[in-house]
Structures are given as structure tokens and as C-alpha cells.
Amino acid sequence: MFTRRQFVQLCLKGMAAYSLSPLIIPRLAQALEAMGEKPLVLYMEANTCAGNVFSLLNTLNPSLRDLLFESLDIRYSNTLMTAQGEKALDILMETVEEGNYIVMVEGTIPTRGDGYYGTFALLGEKEITHLEMIRYIGSKAKTVIAVGTCAAFGGPFAAHPNPSHSLPVSKVLNRKVINVPGCPVHPDWIVGTLSHVILFGDPPLGVHNRPLLFYGENIHERCPRRQMYEKSIFARHPGEEGCLYLIGCKGPVTYSDCPLRQWIGLHNSWPVEANTPCIGCVNADFPDKSMPFFQHLPQVGVGGVNTTAQKFAGAAAGATALGIGAHFLATTFRGRLKMKLKGQLRSHQKKKGEKDE
Numbered sequence: 279m280f281t282r283r284q285f286v287q288l289c290l291k292g293m294a295a296y297s298l299s300p301l302i303i304p305r306l307a308q309a310l311e312a313m314g315e316k317p318l319v320l321y322m323e324a325n326t327c328a329g330n331v332f333s334l335l336n337t338l339n340p341s342l343r344d345l346l347f348e349s350l351d352i353r354y355s356n357t358l359m360t361a362q363g364e365k366a367l368d369i370l371m372e373t374v375e376e377g378n379y380i381v382m383v384e385g386t387i388p389t390r391g392d393g394y395y396g397t398f399a400l401l402g403e404k405e406i407t408h409l410e411m412i413r414y415i416g417s418k419a420k421t422v423i424a425v426g427t428c429a430a431f432g433g434p435f436a437a438h439p440n441p442s443h444s445l446p447v448s449k450v451l452n453r454k455v456i457n458v459p460g461c462p463v464h465p466d467w468i469v470g471t472l473s474h475v476i477l478f479g480d481p482p483l484g485v486h487n488r489p490l491l492f493y494g495e496n497i498h499e500r501c502p503r504r505q506m507y508e509k510s511i512f513a514r515h516p517g518e519e520g521c522l523y524l525i526g527c528k529g530p531v532t533y534s535d536c537p538l539r540q541w542i543g544l545h546n547s548w549p550v551e552a553n554t555p556c557i558g559c560v561n562a563d564f565p566d567k568s569m570p571f572f573q574h575l576p577q578v579g580v581g582g583v584n585t586t587a588q589k590f591a592g593a594a595a596g597a598t599a600l601g602i603g604a605h606f607l608a609t610t611f612r613g614r615l616k617m618k619l620k621g622q623l624r625s626h627q628k629k630k631g632e633k634d635e
């Protein structure tokens with residue numbers, strides 16, 4: 279068994295080792311063996327593109343498969359299980375009766391017309407909606423984890439005008455939900471959160487109930503292009519090197535460990551390294567308030583920040599956006615950015631205007 283402190287160190291170490299799973303899984307398997315039973319897990323997919331379960335499976339490390347099939351008792355998953363129809367429904371209902379399970383939910387829950395925009399199963403003539411099913415299963419679960427931005431906050435499936443009136447999991451359940459956002463979610467964020475829940479209980483959560491272990495750091499603070507931002511070396515188009523702030527980078531208002539953990543196993547990279555702005559996919563107001571994706575955040579006026587940053591702050595990432603506001607004020611008054619950034623913004627807006635004409 280390992281201590282929580284060791285676990286946290288392993289999670290951080292995972293950032294340098296391509297994936298958290300090979301570091302965690304052997305220890306997790308040992309710990310579970312010591313506990314004497316495999317934790318029961320249900321993985322429910324509601325209104326979703328299935329991007330998160332595929333992100334989880336899209337790992338170069340086969341030990342993640344071991345985690346799924348050997349260390350955990352995953353009783354239900356649309357994507358992973360072979361049982362279908364009534365057989366699958368029976369397994370699900372028996373597990374709910376048994377109790378003591380963790381439920382992971384991916385996707386939003388449509389609520390319009392009593393939820394009939396999302397049907398989970400047919401029971402004889404009766405349609406069981408996602409709304410009914412998630413409420414039933416969620417209310418009896420030991421822990422509920424919302425996987426991906428749609429389940430956590432609504433995301434693309436609840437984006438304006440949201441014709442199905444879809445809601446995040448926390449809005450249809452009257453209980454605590456651990457939110458693990460991302461569009462899609464990083465496999466380490468799921469494996470790490472689930473492991474923490476099993477071994478040590480709920481992880482410490484920050485704003486919007488996200489585990490601080492993975493969502494505690496501001497992207498802008500950790501970005502390798504931060505020096506370029508400070509020196510006002512800005513890219514004008516996606517694909518160019520330079521800080522991507524002027525072409526819409528939401529790193530300053532986004533909290534996740536992407537710059538350090540990175541994505542895609544051995545081919546480690548992340549949006550900014552691939553020369554495209556962070557679009558804030560883990561944020562509570564993604565994608566509505568992240569759009570237009572290639573438009574910069576606050577418009578910098580004389581002596582500070584104006585309405586765009588505050589609009590962003592009010593909508594979702596209050597503390598974060600206020601952070602960049604304060605940062606901008608400080609840098610502006612220090613005179614580091616003021617002249618250069620104003621000039622660059624003016625020419626950027628002029629060029630944009632010419633293009634629009």
C-alpha cells in the first residue's frame with residue numbers, strides 16, 4: 279500500500295513518464311489485492327461523442343487495459359462490454375441493487391420533454407431516458423465522477439442554443455459530483471482521479487469541484503511561451519511560433535496541467551506546442567465563452583483590461599480572469615507591455631478589419 283503523499287508524487291511523476299498508468303497500476307493492483315475486493319464501477323454514456331472513453335483507451339500503454347479489466351470490476355460500459363440489450367440492463371440493475379459502486383458518467387443529460395431527447399434503453403414498451411437512469415444510478419452510487427467537459431459542465435452538447443436543454447450531471451443530481459473535465463479528458467486525469475477515490479476517498483477539489491491535483495495550475499503560468507508573452511513576441515496566425523495570446527489563447531484563464539503533462543504518450547505535445555491556441559476546453563463555460571476561438575481575450579485599454587476579460591470572469595473563471603486582469607494591470611503599469619501590445623493589437627485589429635471587408 280502506498281501513502282497519499284506517495285500517490286501525489288506518482289501523479290506528478292507521470293508528467294515526465296508519458297503516462298501515469300504504468301506508475302500507478304502495479305501499486306494500485308497491490309493495494310486492491312490488499313483490500314480484498316475489486317471496486318465496482320459503472321461507466322455510463324449519455325449525450326456524448328464517446329470522445330472520453332476513447333481518450334481513455336487511446337493510450338500506448340497496455341497496462342491501462344489491465345487496470346480496466348483486472349484491477350476493477352467494470353460491470354457496465356456501452357463501449358467496453360460485450361453484453362447487449364436486456365442482458366446488459368439486467369447486469370446494470372443487479373449492480374445498482376448490490377450498491378457500493380462508483381459511477382462515471384460521460385456526456386450531458388437532455389432534460390427537455392422529460393428527457394426524451396436521450397433514451398438509454400427500452401423496458402418493454404417503456405423508454406428509459408438518460409435523465410431517469412442517471413438520477414436512479416447516481417442517487418445510489420458511493421461516488422459520482424463526471425468524465426469530460428460535457429458531463430462536468432455541459433460542454434459542446436449543451437452549447438447555445440442547446441435545443442435538448444441538456445445539463446451537466448451535477449445539475450440533475452442532488453449530491454456531490456467530482457468533475458473531471460476536458461474535451462476530451464486526459465487519460466491520466468481519469469485514471470488518477472478514480473485511483474484516488476478508490477484508495478484515499480475523494481481528492482481535494484478546487485473551483486467547480488475539479489481535482490486540484492490535475493486542475494490546480496494556470497496554463498499561462500506554466501507555458502513555455504510565457505517569456506514570449508512577456509517580451510511581446512506574438513504569433514499572428516495558428517502555426518506560427520510565438521505567444522498565441524493575440525490569436526485567442528485561453529491559457530491565461532484556464533487551469534489544468536497540460537503544459538507539463540502533455541498529451542499523446544510518446545509523441546508528447548499539447549495545443550500550444552502544436553502552435554495552436556489553448557481553447558480552454560476544461561473550463562466551465564466551454565465552448566460558448568471560448569468562442570470565437572481565435573479571438574484574443576481581454577482588449578487592453580489604456581492602463582488595464584476592459585470588458586472582454588470581465589465578461590469571461592463573470593461567466594466562469596472569475597478568479598482566473600481577475601488574475602490575468604491583475605497581471606495585465608501590473609505589467610501595463612510596469613510599462614513592459616503597454617506600448618508594444620497596444621501597437622500590436624491595433625495592427626491586428628486593422629488587419630482583421632481589412633480581411634473582413
Ligand code: SF4
Pocket residue numbers: 497498499501502503504505507520521522523527528529530550556
Ligand atoms: Fe502560452 Fe497562451 Fe499564455 Fe501565450 S497566452 S504564454 S501561448 S498560455
Ligand code: F3S
Pocket residue numbers: 460461497532534536548549550555556557558559560
Ligand atoms: Fe484543453 Fe487547453 Fe489543455 S484546449 S487540452 S485545456 S491546453
